[in-house]
Amino acid sequence: MGNKKKAYKLQQALSEPMGMVFQGFNLFPHMTALQNVMEGPVQVKGIDKKTAEALAYEVLDQVGMTEKAHAYPSQLSGGQKQRIAIARTLIMDPEIILFDEPTSALDPELVQEVLAVIKKIASRNITMLIVTHEMQFAKDVSNRVIFMADGRVVVDGEPTKVFDSPDHPRLQQFLGKFA
Numbered sequence: 001m002g003n004k005k006k007a008y009k010l011q012q013a014l015s016e017p018m019g020m021v022f023q024g025f026n027l028f029p030h031m032t033a034l035q036n037v038m039e040g041p042v043q044v045k046g047i048d049k050k051t052a053e054a055l056a057y058e059v060l061d062q063v064g065m066t067e068k069a070h071a072y073p074s075q076l077s078g079g080q081k082q083r084i085a086i087a088r089t090l091i092m093d094p095e096i097i098l099f100d101e102p103t104s105a106l107d108p109e110l111v112q113e114v115l116a117v118i119k120k121i122a123s124r125n126i127t128m129l130i131v132t133h134e135m136q137f138a139k140d141v142s143n144r145v146i147f148m149a150d151g152r153v154v155v156d157g158e159p160t161k162v163f164d165s166p167d168h169p170r171l172q173q174f175l176g177k178f179a
Contacts, residue, residue, distance in 0.1 A: 102114055
């Protein structure tokens with residue numbers, strides 16, 4: 001087997017237990033919400049369409065989007081698009097979910113609906129890595145917080161210690177902007 005094939009197989013094995021929720025949603029515009037959610041199980045896992053559809057309805061229900069199953073992304077609000085993107089990740093049954101600023105592309109009133117869905121996921125024992133500027137949310141949902149500055153980890157600890165007793169000047173400065 002060539003080096004490229006070995007590298008691809010390794011990449012596939014490493015990424016399989018992971019899901020990713022992007023800040024820009026990345027939904028297929030020509031597919032309904034249901035089709036967007038079904039795509040991964042059908043194309044990646046080889047699940048038949050009928051089974052994938054049943055699974056898709058289950059995860060759409062988990063994120064409160066069953067009624068929008070047949071809507072296209074252009075017909076959805078930013079918060080609804082992000083909940084569809086979360087459902088698309090959940091259907092793949094990942095062990096770890098990476099969230100890249102899941103609320104940054106949303107209007108302030110839509111932020112809470114997406115954060116509520118993420119809080120529900122946190123209660124399901126799925127490991128989540130969340131990049132966010134939503135400090136109260138990070139404090140409420142996290143069991144570990146890492147604060148980075150200039151590409152380096154400067155603080156790593158329990159949420160109460162990080163937020164209630166920040167001991168690093170850069171963290172103090174950052175949190176001061178939210179007080």
